[in-house]
Amino acid sequence: MKNRNILMNILAVVIACVFLFPLYWIVINSFKLDSEIFAKIPTLWPKEFTLKAYQEQLSGLAVTLKNSIIIAIGSMLISLVLSVPAAYGLARYKVKGSKLFILIFLITQMLPASLVLTPLFLTFSKLNLLNTYLAPILSTATISIPFIILMLRPGFLSLPKELDDAARIDGCNAFTSFLRIALPICKPTVITAACFSFVYAWNDLAYSMTFNTKDTMRPMTAAIYTFMNQYGTKWNSIMAYGVLLILPSCIIFVTMQKHIVAGMTSGSVKG
Amino acid sequence: MPGKGKGMNRVIGYIFIVPAVIYMLVLIGYPIIYNWIISFQDVTTTTLGSAVRDFIGFDNYKAVFSDSTFKKSIINTFIYTVGCLIIQFSIGFLMAIFFSKKFRFSQPIRGFIVISWMLPVTVTALVFKFMFAEGNGIVNAILTNLNIIKEPIGWLLKGNTAMLVLIIANSWVGIPFNMLLITNGLNNISNDIYESASIDGANTIQKFFRITVPLLKTTILSVLVLGFVLTFKVFDLVYVMTGGGPVDATEVLSTYSYKTSFQLFQFGQGAAAANILFVCLFIVALIYLRTISKDEVM
Amino acid sequence: MKKVIALLMVLSMGAALLAGCGGTSDGATSQESQSENGETVEIEFWHYMSEDKEGKYVNEAVEEFNNSQDEVHVTAQYLPRDELMKQYTIGVVSGELPDVGMVDNPDHNSYVSMGVFEDITEYYNSWDEANFLEGSLSSCIYEDKIYGVPWGNNCLGLFYNKELLDAAGVEVPTTWSELEAACEKLTTDSVKGLAISAIGNEEGTFQYIPWLLSAGGSLDSLDSDASKESLTYLKGLLDKGYLSQECINWTQADAEKQFASGQAAMMINGPWQFSGIEEDAPDLEYGVAKVPKADDGVYASVLGGENVGICTGANADAAWKFLSWITGEEKSQEMCESIGRFSSRADVDSETVYADDEKNLVFAEILKNAQSRGPSPQWPEISKAVYTAMQEVFTGQKDVDTAMSNAQEKVDALE
Numbered sequence: 013m014k015n016r017n018i019l020m021n022i023l024a025v026v027i028a029c030v031f032l033f034p035l036y037w038i039v040i041n042s043f044k045l046d047s048e049i050f051a052k053i054p055t056l057w058p059k060e061f062t063l064k065a066y067q068e069q070l071s072g073l074a075v076t077l078k079n080s081i082i083i084a085i086g087s088m089l090i091s092l093v094l095s096v097p098a099a100y101g102l103a104r105y106k107v108k109g110s111k112l113f114i115l116i117f118l119i120t121q122m123l124p125a126s127l128v129l130t131p132l133f134l135t136f137s138k139l140n141l142l143n144t145y146l147a148p149i150l151s152t153a154t155i156s157i158p159f160i161i162l163m164l165r166p167g168f169l170s171l172p173k174e175l176d177d178a179a180r181i182d183g184c185n186a187f188t189s190f191l192r193i194a195l196p197i198c199k200p201t202v203i204t205a206a207c208f209s210f211v212y213a214w215n216d217l218a219y220s221m222t223f224n225t226k227d228t229m230r231p232m233t234a235a236i237y238t239f240m241n242q243y244g245t246k247w248n249s250i251m252a253y254g255v256l257l258i259l260p261s262c263i264i265f266v267t268m269q270k271h272i273v274a275g276m277t278s279g280s281v282k283g
Numbered sequence: 284m285p286g287k288g289k290g291m292n293r294v295i296g297y298i299f300i301v302p303a304v305i306y307m308l309v310l311i312g313y314p315i316i317y318n319w320i321i322s323f324q325d326v327t328t329t330t331l332g333s334a335v336r337d338f339i340g341f342d343n344y345k346a347v348f349s350d351s352t353f354k355k356s357i358i359n360t361f362i363y364t365v366g367c368l369i370i371q372f373s374i375g376f377l378m379a380i381f382f383s384k385k386f387r388f389s390q391p392i393r394g395f396i397v398i399s400w401m402l403p404v405t406v407t408a409l410v411f412k413f414m415f416a417e418g419n420g421i422v423n424a425i426l427t428n429l430n431i432i433k434e435p436i437g438w439l440l441k442g443n444t445a446m447l448v449l450i451i452a453n454s455w456v457g458i459p460f461n462m463l464l465i466t467n468g469l470n471n472i473s474n475d476i477y478e479s480a481s482i483d484g485a486n487t488i489q490k491f492f493r494i495t496v497p498l499l500k501t502t503i504l505s506v507l508v509l510g511f512v513l514t515f516k517v518f519d520l521v522y523v524m525t526g527g528g529p530v531d532a533t534e535v536l537s538t539y540s541y542k543t544s545f546q547l548f549q550f551g552q553g554a555a556a557a558n559i560l561f562v563c564l565f566i567v568a569l570i571y572l573r574t575i576s577k578d579e580v581m
Numbered sequence: 582m583k584k585v586i587a588l589l590m591v592l593s594m595g596a597a598l599l600a601g602c603g604g605t606s607d608g609a610t611s612q613e614s615q616s617e618n619g620e621t622v623e624i625e626f627w628h629y630m631s632e633d634k635e636g637k638y639v640n641e642a643v644e645e646f647n648n649s650q651d652e653v654h655v656t657a658q659y660l661p662r663d664e665l666m667k668q669y670t671i672g673v674v675s676g677e678l679p680d681v682g683m684v685d686n687p688d689h690n691s692y693v694s695m696g697v698f699e700d701i702t703e704y705y706n707s708w709d710e711a712n713f714l715e716g717s718l719s720s721c722i723y724e725d726k727i728y729g730v731p732w733g734n735n736c737l738g739l740f741y742n743k744e745l746l747d748a749a750g751v752e753v754p755t756t757w758s759e760l761e762a763a764c765e766k767l768t769t770d771s772v773k774g775l776a777i778s779a780i781g782n783e784e785g786t787f788q789y790i791p792w793l794l795s796a797g798g799s800l801d802s803l804d805s806d807a808s809k810e811s812l813t814y815l816k817g818l819l820d821k822g823y824l825s826q827e828c829i830n831w832t833q834a835d836a837e838k839q840f841a842s843g844q845a846a847m848m849i850n851g852p853w854q855f856s857g858i859e860e861d862a863p864d865l866e867y868g869v870a871k872v873p874k875a876d877d878g879v880y881a882s883v884l885g886g887e888n889v890g891i892c893t894g895a896n897a898d899a900a901w902k903f904l905s906w907i908t909g910e911e912k913s914q915e916m917c918e919s920i921g922r923f924s925s926r927a928d929v930d931s932e933t934v935y936a937d938d939e940k941n942l943v944f945a946e947i948l949k950n951a952q953s954r955g956p957s958p959q960w961p962e963i964s965k966a967v968y969t970a971m972q973e974v975f976t977g978q979k980d981v982d983t984a985m986s987n988a989q990e991k992v993d994a995l996e
Contacts, residue, residue: 032395053419094302098304104296105300106293107297111572122560122561123314123516124537127540127553131314167468170498215401251406261401265401266394
């Protein structure tokens with residue numbers, strides 16, 4: 013058994029190395045000078061280590077970082093509040109039209125974002141939400157909501173019905189049963205959902221740029237235009253930009269890993 | 284159950300579901316209707332700003348269908364989507380199973396693999412473009428050093444290799460996503476079932492096909508349909524990496540629609556193209572709904 | 582079930598009503614503010630001069646303007662170029678446009694026909710500093726009316742690596758034959774003779790035009806022998822390996838990287854790349870020259886640059902005050918020099934201004950004969966026909982004759 017474990021560990025590391033090579037490439041190039049990046053022969057390790065690319069990220073970072081945080085958290089909250097109950101309702105309740113609802117959620121994901129921009133802009137303009145945090149928050153939530161519903165539904169479906177009955181006997185009504193029983197048991201899936209909605213909103217560029225033209229209201233993702241425009245492409249800066257952008261998402265995922273523990277449901281319905 | 288009639292149950296169900304429905308309809312329903320409307324109107328530079336535009340029936344659709352680039356983009360989009368799904372799903376599934384076994388590195392490494400999905404798509408597209416460059420791309424460098432190829436391959440210079448690179452890049456992003464969702468599904472299968480099957484004498488393969496797969500069915504279907512919808516409407520990855528090129532070898536429906544609207548200013552035609560994308564996905568959604576009706580567990 | 586459907590229909594209709602049904606504004610913008618009793622008028626200026634480079638100087642100029650008088654206060658906002666163009670398009674429908682806006686000169690006509698810019702012919706004609714180069718001004722004219730003022734221009738030239746040329750014993754080429762011969766000597770396993778951008782968008786067309794014009798071809802007659810000659814020549818360079826096949830994926834910025842890293846001995850590019858080369862290869866010794874001309878042709882180049890105009894629904898008087906100041910005699914040259922452009926004013930004597938600056942002097946010379954693109958509201962489609970033909974030929978999909986006739990057909994179909 014021990015040999016098997018060692019083998020699996022080695023295999024896992026190999027898989028990780030191969031799979032994460034592009035990521036390694038991003039990180040290592042963020043420490044090179046552009047001239048080295050463009051040399052005829054690519055180097056696996058920088059000849060000249062430099063932090064210049066990271067220094068360039070710093071201008072305006074305070075404001076854009078704050079904006080990104082607000083937008084991502086706001087979007088995550090709205091998304092969770094709306095989609096988790098919806099997934100639960102669709103899974104646990106026989107309502108007429110659940111198929112129609114699922115269809116609606118799928119349909120709302122079918123238009124490419126670029127085509128949604130103009131009409132959404134009109135909507136936000138009439139509601140005076142342009143250049144506010146709400147416009148990116150509300151629009152990015154539309155990306156994660158249907159996705160989370162469709163992702164959580166199977167999770168809630170697999171909860172044994174007996175749980176619900178047990179809860180009712182203990183005096184819970186529909187909502188408390190949802191909050192106190194279903195959610196904690198499905199915690200891993202719900203947390204995964206929260207992480208997904210955070211990341212989607214955090215990485216958003218199109219919605220935020222279109223609805224917020226003032227540069228004080230833009231998120232961190234907007235910085236890409238500083239490094240990629242008609243005057244040139246600063247590859248090392250683009251790589252550094254990528255590294256900085258995934259840091260928060262990584263931190264969140266890594267800390268949340270503890271809550272996404274394998275094998276949860278056994279034991280809850282016994283006796 | 285005292286006082287719990289079917290009617291009451293239904294109302295409670297609605298209360299859980301409807302807020303999300305209303306939210307999506309209000310924000311996205313209007314854009315969908317807007318696009319349908321302008322696809323039947325003559326909307327170009329001179330008519331964009333006018334309040335009244337001519338209805339020209341299906342002219343936009345006819346124009347779009349007679350464009351060879353459009354036809355190519357439909358084929359490309361399907362090839363791309365199916366290719367990605369096959370790769371992402373199978374590898375994602377294998378990895379989910381592999382990493383659900385208990386060995387020391389399973390958790391942390393699984394956590395690491397997810398990082399690829401968290402990168403902004405623009406950066407992913409640029410990195411792959413850069414890695415697969417003919418001249419000084421690292422992929423060619425490694426392949427020639429390992430003597431797998433003699434001459435550098437112009438990956439992004441020919442249609443089929445460019446499509447391959449796009450599929451690889453998208454799969455790189457999609458595999459962790461598939462893996463995570465399937466892992467969640469696997470977690471929901473209680474270990475007891477496997478234990479009792481073992482007691483009954485089932486071997487690994489039997490356990491896999493008789494227990495795991497059937498119990499994962501709803502998850503698998505969700506993953507496939509979501510994967511299809513999200514992959515089919517790919518935009519940023521293609522636009523940034525190849526721009527639809529070389530010439531139109533990697534043009535997909537959403538890039539075609541975007542370019543038609545925002546670069547050629549043929550807004551009506553661009554909307555028509557987008558609606559065709561929409562219709563394709565709609566059909567897929569209907570197929571999905573038929574398959575899940577059979578196993579509404581409740 | 583039916584009730585549910587009905588309810589949902591009502592809700593989406595409500596959403597549609599709420600957001601207004603597509604149509605448009607009568608040009609009312611939130612930026613409009615009338616000056617009452619001498620209060621300062623606020624106007625917005627949207628531009629795409631990147632903040633870390635040109636943007637600084639724009640902001641300085643704006644501040645200077647604001648401090649010099651208190652009738653008009655300008656707020657300048659940077660947007661990346663593609664974003665700004667998108668905002669114009671959306672703005673036509675929503676009415677949210679700035680007071681003064683910047684636009685790339687070949688695109689100007691398209692946006693005018695969309696209704697983004699206002700007719701300022703009267704303002705222009707009664708302006709005593711209205712003195713601009715014809716080529717530059719032509720891009721602002723649509724249906725005989727003026728919709729903007731040129732902000733600054735640039736053009737394309739040949740950059741060459743002095744070291745590599747000296748080592749190969751090659752003189753700076755001035756004609757196509759000389760260029761080909763030079764490339765032959767300069768191209769090695771690790772160095773290509775020339776780098777250009779042949780990408781499938783406006784940049785590709787921009788790069789191709791000098792070659793087209795030099796041979797005597799033109800955009801109206803893409804299937805003429807002269808036009809075809811230019812494409813055949815470039816394809817020849819490609820086939821002989823003097824041009825990298827990758828140029829079909831390169832932007833002009835990518836071509837600069839090739840040149841700066843010494844992988845291309847020469848490149849076709851413009852003066853805005855000076856700072857990039859400075860950063861990427863500060864020790865590189867290079868010179869600039871005119872784009873080589875066809876053996877029996879003329880020196881030609883293409884005109885790039887921006888225009889600025891007053892947007893629909895803006896506070897026109899206030900906007901004009903700012904616009905005329907920043908493109909006026911006093912400010913234009915200063916502004917352009919700081920941002921790496923050439924002033925479009927006809928009263929600027931480049932030879933004096935750039936007397937000490939060898940490289941810019943060459944470009945100032947080239948500018949005199951640089952042709953502008955279009956002007957036409959259908960420029961994007963013409964451009965597309967051109968870069969598609971170039972890409973088809975470079976990838977071997979079509980031969981020059983077929984590609985160019987197809988391109989001509991597309992252009993003809995545009996009226």
